[in-house]
Amino acid sequence: MSKKITIEPVTRVEGHGKVTILMDDQAQVKETRLHIVEFRGFERFVQGRPYWEAPVLVQRLCGICPVSHHIAAAKALDVIVGAGNGDGLTAVGEKMRRLMHYGQFFQSHVLHFFHLSSPDFLFGIDGDPALRNIIGVAQHHKDLAVQGVMMRKFGQEVIKVTAGKKIHGTGAIPGGINKNLSIEERDSLLVGTELLNADKMVDWSLAALEFFKNYHTNNKTQLDNFAAFPSNHLSLVRKDGALDIYHGVLRAVDAEGKRILDDVDYHEYYNYIEEEVRNWSYMKFPYLKHLGKEKGWYRVGPLARLNTCDFIPTPLAQKEFEEYKSYTHGKPNNMSLHYHWARLIEILHSAEVIRDLLNDPDLQNEDLIVKGEKQLEGVGVIEAPRGTLFHHYKINEQDLITMANLIVSTTNNNEPMNLAVNKTAHAFMDGQAQISEPMMNAVEVAIRAYDPCLSCATHAIGQMPLEVNLIGPDGQMIDQKMKNG
Numbered sequence: 431m432s433k434k435i436t437i438e439p440v441t442r443v444e445g446h447g448k449v450t451i452l453m454d455d456q457a458q459v460k461e462t463r464l465h466i467v468e469f470r471g472f473e474r475f476v477q478g479r480p481y482w483e484a485p486v487l488v489q490r491l492c493g494i495c496p497v498s499h500h501i502a503a504a505k506a507l508d509v510i511v512g513a514g515n516g517d518g519l520t521a522v523g524e525k526m527r528r529l530m531h532y533g534q535f536f537q538s539h540v541l542h543f544f545h546l547s548s549p550d551f552l553f554g555i556d557g558d559p560a561l562r563n564i565i566g567v568a569q570h571h572k573d574l575a576v577q578g579v580m581m582r583k584f585g586q587e588v589i590k591v592t593a594g595k596k597i598h599g600t601g602a603i604p605g606g607i608n609k610n611l612s613i614e615e616r617d618s619l620l621v622g623t624e625l626l627n628a629d630k631m632v633d634w635s636l637a638a639l640e641f642f643k644n645y646h647t648n649n650k651t652q653l654d655n656f657a658a659f660p661s662n663h664l665s666l667v668r669k670d671g672a673l674d675i676y677h678g679v680l681r682a683v684d685a686e687g688k689r690i691l692d693d694v695d696y697h698e699y700y701n702y703i704e705e706e707v708r709n710w711s712y713m714k715f716p717y718l719k720h721l722g723k724e725k726g727w728y729r730v731g732p733l734a735r736l737n738t739c740d741f742i743p744t745p746l747a748q749k750e751f752e753e754y755k756s757y758t759h760g761k762p763n764n765m766s767l768h769y770h771w772a773r774l775i776e777i778l779h780s781a782e783v784i785r786d787l788l789n790d791p792d793l794q795n796e797d798l799i800v801k802g803e804k805q806l807e808g809v810g811v812i813e814a815p816r817g818t819l820f821h822h823y824k825i826n827e828q829d830l831i832t833m834a835n836l837i838v839s840t841t842n843n844n845e846p847m848n849l850a851v852n853k854t855a856h857a858f859m860d861g862q863a864q865i866s867e868p869m870m871n872a873v874e875v876a877i878r879a880y881d882p883c884l885s886c887a888t889h890a891i892g893q894m895p896l897e898v899n900l901i902g903p904d905g906q907m908i909d910q911k912m913k914n915g
Contacts, residue, residue, distance in 0.1 A: 432460070435859075437870050440464075440877055442546040442563075444494045445884025449873055451855050458860050462852040464844075464877065466713040466884050473834045481507055481825045482604055488821070488836070489598045494541070495883050496598050497534035497589055498814035498839075501527055501676075502821040504602035505810030510825060512802025513605040515697055516677045516810070522795035523606035528676050529787045530592035530601055531812065535675060536631070536780040537585025538815040539732075539773050542881040543638065544578025547770060550875050551645055556868035574641075577634050580625050581777075587626070588784060591615040606799035613794065620788045628785040632746065635778040639750060642774050656857075657766035657850040657876040660685030662718070662727065663734035664842070666696065666813050671740030673779065675813035681738045682718065682728055687762050691718060696811040699820055705837065713884070715844050716837055727845035730817025731880060732772035737762040744786070747779035766850050769879040814839045816881050840882040850876040 432455060438448035445466075452461040476487055485503040489496035504527070505516055513519060519527070549562045552571055561570070568575040586596045591611060593599025601607050620628050646653050664682040668674035680699065682691035691702060706715040706723055717726035728734070736755075742748045754775060757763070763772070787793065810821045817839035824833040840847075854876040858869045 507604035509808030533588025
């Protein structure tokens with residue numbers, strides 16, 4: 431007799447999702463699915479609004495990723511106000527946005543590693559669920575917990591001084607920014623306090639990397655084999671091949687490192703990327719058009735970025751990158767749990783960039799905005815913490831948004847996350863008469879490696895089915911109305 435296993439909700443991720451696993455009468459995994467069960471209709475919400483509202487409106491997609499959407503939308507609107515295709519801002523305009531973006535990168539990666547993923551490393555995938563959480567980390571690994579809290583606080587302070595506030599700020603506007611960085615704001619981060627300054631963040635980033643590398647040395651088999659599978663990888667890279675999370679060209683490589691998208695202009699992303707809709711999820715399935723649905727899917731995020739870029743333009747992170755690449759002899763890394771290793775290298779890179787930018791006198795300049803000839807369409811692409819993020823807008827002559835298309839980082843990872851779930855379910859559940867909590871947590875560990883933000887990623891094409899139930903005080907159904915999509 432077949433059996434259905436449901437993991438709901440998936441824990442220690444942003445947003446709401448569930449996993450269903452169907453097992454046959456021989457206790458073999460037959461089918462798995464990662465369902466995204468919430469819906470966010472921002473592509474429709476923004477239609478009819480003045481275009482300059484978009485960078486503030488789209489932040490409401492998420493409280494974790496607001497800066498990512500804020501900057502991606504602003505970059506798209508730079509094109510619309512005639513400020514160039516991502517490289518036409520003033521020095522202070524671009525550098526303040528970069529500082530804001532790297533602050534977001536830093537705090538988001540820190541949140542994921544220390545608060546959401548570290549319990550699995552510190553207490554084991556099969557550890558006591560009552561202990562395997564951030565409270566357990568705080569109780570049994572106090573120094574690590576304090577480090578994570580203070581590092582995230584630093585990133586949020588960077589966001590505050592660049593965007594105006596820590597969540598849902600207003601710093602990036604079409605054509606530039608609305609404030610520069612004062613000397614007082616600079617010194618509060620550069621010098622700061624004993625536990626909250628730029629140098630301390632670099633030191634703690636190095637320490638976090640050492641923690642993970644030591645763990646990897648002692649757990650190579652688990653980390654290397656867990657949900658590992660060959661895939662394509664996509665990200666922005668700087669035109670010289672460097673890691674760049676703010677601007678660049680689109681590059682994709684296959685599992686062996688062969689270029690399958692060779693530094694193309696992201697403003698024409700729609701010529702290269704298509705999205706598939708499946709009826710069991712509100713999250714779409716992107717793929718590279720020229721490879722088709724079966725072979726064109728790809729991964730994004732830290733693992734993909736370190737597979738596509740040629741080097742990292744900060745010295746400490748570059749040194750770690752060289753060690754990381756040597757582990758796979760220069761070939762792409764297709765090991766899902768190595769997302770965490772790549773993420774920690776990006777934390778270090780972010781800390782270095784933030785420190786460098788805080789020392790840059792351009793941030794005190796007052797030439798904040800650039801404008802030119804208005805356009806009716808614009809595309810903005812950045813590397814969000816979770817991967818490549820696309821914002822595409824069209825407006826009419828009345829300056830109202832008529833079309834918005836968002837391909838969110840986690841959406842790009844939809845197919846690989848489903849494959850990771852399937853691979854992990856087979857590895858841990860095949861032949862098991864009883865399914866234990868550690869087996870189900872293993873499936874969640876596979877999902878958490880991607881640091882999914884499910885709230886951001888839920889979009890659909892067409893109409894949604896709607897069901898309304900009217901329940902009386904005694905719990906009985908009074909009336910039911912349904913509208914099919």
